[in-house]
Amino acid sequence: MISTQANKAIRTYVIRHYGNLIRPCDAVLDSDSKTWVAELKSDYPTIIRDDENPKDRILKFLSLRQLGEVRITQDLAQVEAPTRDECVRGVTTLLKRWREKAENIIISTSADELAKIGMVKDALNPIVMILSDFMREGREVITDAEIRDEPRESRMRQYFQFLTQISLVQRVDEGYRYAPLFAQLRELNKKSDDFKNVLLAYIIKNHYSTIREFFRIWRFERFIHMDTCYYAPSLQAEKMLATRGESLLNRYESWYGPASRMRLRSVLDELVQVRALDRRGAFYYGQEELWQEMLAAKNELPVEISPLRA
Amino acid sequence: MVLNYVSQDLGINIPNLDLNDIRRIVRTQADGTLPYDVARINQKLRPASHRVEFIPSEGNSFHDIEEELEGKRPVIAWILKTVDNIGFYHAVVITHVDKDRLIVGYDDPMFGKQEYPVPSFLNDWEECENNLLIRLSIDRKPPQKELEDFPHDLNAGK
Numbered sequence: 182m183i184s185t186q187a188n189k190a191i192r193t194y195v196i197r198h199y200g201n202l203i204r205p206c207d208a209v210l211d212s213d214s215k216t217w218v219a220e221l222k223s224d225y226p227t228i229i230r231d232d233e234n235p236k237d238r239i240l241k242f243l244s245l246r247q248l249g250e251v252r253i254t255q256d257l258a259q260v261e262a263p264t265r266d267e268c269v270r271g272v273t274t275l276l277k278r279w280r281e282k283a284e285n286i287i288i289s290t291s292a293d294e295l296a297k298i299g300m301v302k303d304a305l306n307p308i309v310m311i312l313s314d315f316m317r318e319g320r321e322v323i324t325d326a327e328i329r330d331e332p333r334e335s336r337m338r339q340y341f342q343f344l345t346q347i348s349l350v351q352r353v354d355e356g357y358r359y360a361p362l363f364a365q366l367r368e369l370n371k372k373s374d375d376f377k378n379v380l381l382a383y384i385i386k387n388h389y390s391t392i393r394e395f396f397r398i399w400r401f402e403r404f405i406h407m408d409t410c411y412y413a414p415s416l417q418a419e420k421m422l423a424t425r426g427e428s429l430l431n432r433y434e435s436w437y438g439p440a441s442r443m444r445l446r447s448v449l450d451e452l453v454q455v456r457a458l459d460r461r462g463a464f465y466y467g468q469e470e471l472w473q474e475m476l477a478a479k480n481e482l483p484v485e486i487s488p489l490r491a
Numbered sequence: 492m493v494l495n496y497v498s499q500d501l502g503i504n505i506p507n508l509d510l511n512d513i514r515r516i517v518r519t520q521a522d523g524t525l526p527y528d529v530a531r532i533n534q535k536l537r538p539a540s541h542r543v544e545f546i547p548s549e550g551n552s553f554h555d556i557e558e559e560l561e562g563k564r565p566v567i568a569w570i571l572k573t574v575d576n577i578g579f580y581h582a583v584v585i586t587h588v589d590k591d592r593l594i595v596g597y598d599d600p601m602f603g604k605q606e607y608p609v610p611s612f613l614n615d616w617e618e619c620e621n622n623l624l625i626r627l628s629i630d631r632k633p634p635q636k637e638l639e640d641f642p643h644d645l646n647a648g649k
Contacts, residue, residue, distance in 0.1 A: 192620045200523030201569065201580040223522070224577040228601055240601065242577045265522065272521040 184208055187217035190257045195221070199268050202226070205251055215255055221248040221263070223272060229414045233423035233464060241417045244485035245275045275486045280436065282482055283413040284405060285389075290474040291408055292386035294457035295401070296378045304400040305381060305392070307340045312349070312380050315359040316367075324356035339396070347388055349380070406437050407448045408457055412467060416479055421472050423464040492584050492598055493565055493627055497543055503629070504540040508532075524582070526569055529625050542630035549621035553613065556585055556595075559626055567625035568597070571618035580619055 187208045195205050205219035222245060229239040248271040249263035263271075288295070295301055302309055314320055323341075331337040341357050344350040351360040363380075370379045384392070389405075392398050410432045415422045430445050449465065452458040459466045467475075494513075497503050508516070516535055517528045526547050533544045545567075559566040565584045572581040583597040583605070595612040599605050607615075616622055 189620060196526065196569065196580065196620055196623065198525070200520055200525060201582065202521075202523035204578070204580065224579050226574075226579055226601070238601070240574060242575075242579075265520075265525075269520045269522050276521065 184210070184217070186257065187253060188219070190253055191217065191219045191251050194251055194253070194260055194262065198262065199265055202272070203248065203268060208253070211252070214252070216252040217255065218250050218252050220246070220250050221268060222246050223248060225272070225276070227417060229418040229422065231420070231422045232425045232428055239418045239420070243276070243279060245272060246485060246487035248272060271488065275488065279483065279486055280409065280413055283416055284409045286416070286475055286478045286481060287409050287412045288389050288405055289386050290471050290478065291457050292382040293378070294455045294468075294471070295385055295404060295408070296381035297455040298401065298404055298451055301381065301385070301401040301404065304398050305384070307337060308344070308384065309377060309381065311340060311344060313377055315350070315363060316376060322353060322356050322358045328356065343391060343396075347384070403440070403444070403448050404452060407433060407445065408452060410436065411458055411465060412475060415467055415472070416475060416482065419476070419479070421467045423466060425463055426465065429465060492600065493567065496565055497627070497629070501629070503543060505536055505543060506538055508535065523580070526582070526623050526625060529567070542628070544628040546626045546628055547623065548626065549623050551622045551624045553609075555624060557588055560585065560588055564627045564629065566627065568616055569619045569623040570612070570615040572615065578618075582625075
């Protein structure tokens with residue numbers, strides 16, 4: 182059996198069993214199992230549109246690798262391959278992972294703006310409360326006795342533990358006091374009107390995943406997702422796109438599932454208000470300064486993405 | 492694209508399906524669309540004023556494409572599209588063949604109207620294996636009702 186026939190048989194199998202975006206790599210002979218093996222891949226095309234010039238379409242590709250393998254016996258009689266559902270799951274997971282990587286860049290560059298959003302402050306209220314207390318003149322230590330008086334003491338202790346782990350506070354005999362990093366940030370930002378925002382931005386920028394995964398605070402995720410809906414395609418296109426609100430809402434629903442359009446519109450308003458996005462006429466744009474930072478970080482975004490292997 | 496042609500150019504009354512409906516019917520997922528799933532739309536077209544069907548098949552020749560076009564039926568071909576040295580399988584609607592200039596013209600859902608020299612088109616088509624086409628079949632007779640079009644409860648309406 183020569184590889185040409187094996188490749189042809191595998192390509193035919195792939196076309197008949199998977200969507201058109203899946204292709205096999207060249208088959209290689211596995212001498213142990215005496216089968217031809219071809220890895221499944223996708224050079225995933227994405228059409229990016231600028232709503233101001235809808236006829237101009239930017240085509241970008243994302244290389245998705247290791248989506249499974251098709252094995253075919255040397256007599257081409259038997260095929261072993263993932264199901265279409267498995268393949269779809271693989272594609273969806275890798276696309277989501279790429280989006281999360283874009284989201285990380287967006288969070289880290291927009292943290293200062295996101296920290297100004299009322300709902301973000303509300304969601305992180307216990308942290309804001311602790312940090313604000315340390316900002317009071319002469320306030321050095323929050324004692325264990327004070328923490329015991331808190332209605333949700335164990336939750337509050339988790340926040341103190343978190344702030345200790347990220348070096349903003351430190352454990353002392355009688356309770357917790359602010360740590361050198363806290364003092365250092367205060368010194369660096371003494372001209373800032375709102376040091377609370379600086380601290381929140383620091384936490385969002387560096388520890389958003391703990392807030393989301395451990396504390397399960399998802400209330401303000403909507404703002405981050407909407408910001409991602411604007412900036413991720415722009416990053417892929419390497420161009421600040423003019424985008425209509427309706428396009429952003431549609432993209433939000435397609436990426437993150439159904440949501441109240443009224444709420445999403447208000448999320449957009451708030452992102453504009455804190456200058457995470459800009460609105461001119463019917464179109465949304467990125468903020469120039471944030472955009473430049475994001476572009477500089479763009480090389481952290483993979484062009485090829487494959488499943489994580491243990 | 493083809494449905495627009497059927498309704499607007501041929502004046503056949505077909506159910507109004509938007510892109511999202513079509514995606515759902517032909518089971519487009521994150522990995523794209525399977526060529527044979529395109530035929531799933533046939534059932535949805537049954538209420539049309541004529542029998543309209545999409546028929547996928549393999550092992551076609553270039554002559555088959557010409558024959559379809561001579562019958563004024565656009566035909567969908569599965570090709571390997573290459574952009575910036577990156578290839579992906581892609582469906583295009585072939586609209587004309589210019590025998591003098593040796594050109595194949597097609598409507599591409601991504602890039603709009605395109606024209607390619609016949610040899611280059613044939614390479615792209617053959618790269619996809621088995622020369623896959625989806626033909627459009629239009630029967631001027633109204634569609635015959637099938638068992639499932641009748642109410643399940645035979646007493647209904649009595």
